[in-house]
Amino acid sequence: MQNFPLVSVICLSYNHEAYVVESLNSVINQTYPNIELLIADDYSTDHSVGIIQKWLENHLNVFFLANEKNLGNTKTFNQLAKKAKGEFIIDLAADDILLPNCIENQIKTFQNSNYKNLGIVYGNLIEIDENGSFFGNYYTEVDHPESGDIYKMVVGRTTKICSVSSMIKKSVLEKLGYYDENLAYEDLDLWIRTSRDYEFEYIPEILAKKRVLSHSLSSHFLIKNNSRSKKLNVSTLQILIKALQLNRTKDEHKALIRRIRFEMYKFIKARNFNLLFQLFLLEIKVRLKSI
Template sequence: MQNLPLVTVICLCYNHEKFVVEALNSVLNQNYQNIELIIADDCSNDNSKKVITDWLQNHPTVQFISGKINLGNTKTFNKALQLSKGEYIIDLAADDVLLKDCIEKQVNAFLNSDKKNLAVVYGNAELISEKNNHIRYYYEVDTEKKAVKKPASGDIYLAMLNQSSMICSVSSMMKREVLEQLNGYDENLAYEDLDFWIRASRDYSFEFIDSILVQKREVENSLGNQFYKKFNSRTRKINHSSYLVIKKAIALNKTKEENKALMKRLHFEMGKAYRTLDIWLFIKYIPLELKLRF
């Protein structure tokens, strides 16, 4: 194991007092042992900080960043990334759980892949409730727990633009070199994954691992539950971030085919703006559509 690459797990915590210990223990209980764990609490206003500091009593070598003000996921992750040393990086939310063989399978995929310029490996996830009950799998599985329809591998740029395939971000491992070349997460955004997948897939390959690697917890304030709330400040911020992602993707596109693919995502986001009565955001999409068309 000592000759295998170092993996940094950045565990981001914001009001996860009920789940953070399970998340942290799942990192320490990995089959793969060459791991650096960094905990970053984004100024939680529940009991998370105390729960973490109590846990650290038995794990004094683990790095802990305790935020004085709430910065958001993107800035907090970048701050932890600067302290990390791993060749590969995992962005772990403090309410999710890594299965025991997760990192071992991810590293093996990197080391044994035939893909050129591989930036990200990712797998499947079991979605669970706050009480650890099974909900479903991120990608539908057969009786052998294999994905019924395999998501994209290789050059996935078009798939990211037109939503024909989705990345299970909680099950992903990223190459540090790529994160650094792309300057980490975009700190102007309220969420990070779609923007990073598009920017990374422009020049790099991705690979899907057909295994269930993590448990992703569905909680009331999860990002996915915020997209369609009307007159909600968080919803507006999230959906405005999607607008910025599309605007950036237009600048990355090189062909008419790519513009056509991005148009599908743009129409999807316009639909969200319409359903949430965010009329100003809906109007802002119109010049982007004209730019893609002409």
């Protein structure tokens, strides 16, 4: 008898009117048979809410939350994650697309893995532009996505995790206390905290499509004298301070120094010099511990 544990897909929408229907359809068109879909709109200023409501007329068993004010990704996600009934959770932006066998491959990997403490599985994806045209693969032939105990590699930026193609056990997310709602973005903090105590497994398959937009979150880190850029970089500083507290070895401290040096470049590009100074002080503290 086949085992199909419930998977909760949390789809977050913010001004995604042009893409949200394609994203939602990619969830209901999965080959995997046991899926719970929860949608939240974070107070969009476009027609996203109306488009979602129209789509829901033909999909009655889907939960929908329309925020009455903008709460941000971390708070909005946590609201739905705590409501989700699934054993596994996917965080899906409403401009991204799951390929039909994405969830089936992720669940098979969890069920057949040799890792005893597996918390997250992730795979490769195709990057597309605003029109859906091919942009490139997230992982190329020169990349080596890691499996197992990857904490030091995540902290040191010698490996990167593809969030769009990832799935996490809900029990792990609960033990971590869900997303840190004090942060402006969630993925790096989640990877670091999860990899401290849980294993990851890479799936060498294309599982999803990630839309690369000119106004996407990642594009704001380097904008000069920008309030959103500052919030993102403040969050990065907070994440690295937390990583220092999680570190257990000198090698992990050395890995964190490499990450700090990389983030310094972004702070300089964004002209966040006060944050740069704080990051410099953090590096000194980490270096003293690495000796």
